[in-house]
Amino acid sequence: MAVVSLVLGIIGLLISVFLNAVGWVGSLLGILGIIFGALGRKNAEKKGLATAGLTLSIIAVVLGILFYIACAACLGGLGLLS
């Protein structure tokens, strides 16, 4: 669980930062990373790894939302403006 969370967190973070056009994929992986990280933290042996995965996944979700989500009306309007 902890390793899966860490891998998902890293991939999600990379997608969220560098591939803004598909930022929702980064957020999706981040959400899955948080779920696995939270479950992984229940295992005392791999708590550190799970915490790292959890942290990276939370950052991936926030950055994914920050860079990707925009408003339909706004984007439509700006498209017309340009």
Add this chain to the structure above:
Amino acid sequence: MHPYLHFFGRTVGAYGACMALAFLVVGGLAIRKGRALHILPEDILLTASCAVGCGLACGKLLYMAVTYSASELLSWIRAGDLDFLNNGGLVFYGGLFGGIAGAIFGAKLAGRQTGELERAFIPYIPLGHAIGRIGCVMAGCCYGIPYNGIGALYYPSAVSGVSPVQGRFPVQLLEAILDVGIFVCLWRMEKTRRRRFALLFAYLGMYGAIRFATEFLRGDSLRGIYAGLSTSQWVSLCVMIACAVFVLAPCFRSKR
């Protein structure tokens, strides 16, 4: 209107920034409340992730359902053009119901009772929604009916469909203020004894009534209209009926 913000040389959408801030604020407050209720932060995060994931998916699905026709969607999928997933917004009610279903699933996964997580989450949802509505003001979406009085907002004609000198009613700001009002009510209610899920139904009832009324002040056309009422108004009506049933059910039970 400030649709874009600049952070460290990068341009980000104001709406996305407000949504990210809303998630952080709601998540942070829920973890803080969870600690007071002896709920582990990972259980809060697990429930929140399931709720956010399902909420975003359902919000997007409902947006696509009311914005595009089935034939349009099928033709795009057949052509391999998935841009419709990248474009467009979310419908709040889709997100809310998807989020509730996701939270129930997340609570089961965490081995927690939904009732105890209700106290940690529900009062803060309207606060997050209010921050999201500020994002609408900045992005220039979800605007109101034509209005030139105090507090009117002015948008470029390409956004609002009317002349830039024609103001729009600040319905997003009104909803944000009313959402803060709901937060205060739920925050006070949380401290008192009440039935299980009373907080959830109180929130749904208050928001349903507000949304039903404020929809009359909305001027954007990106919402399905059926029999004179918008999709959100029909959903609000159903939500208010469900809340009335929840409130009245014990009275009927005690009469028996």
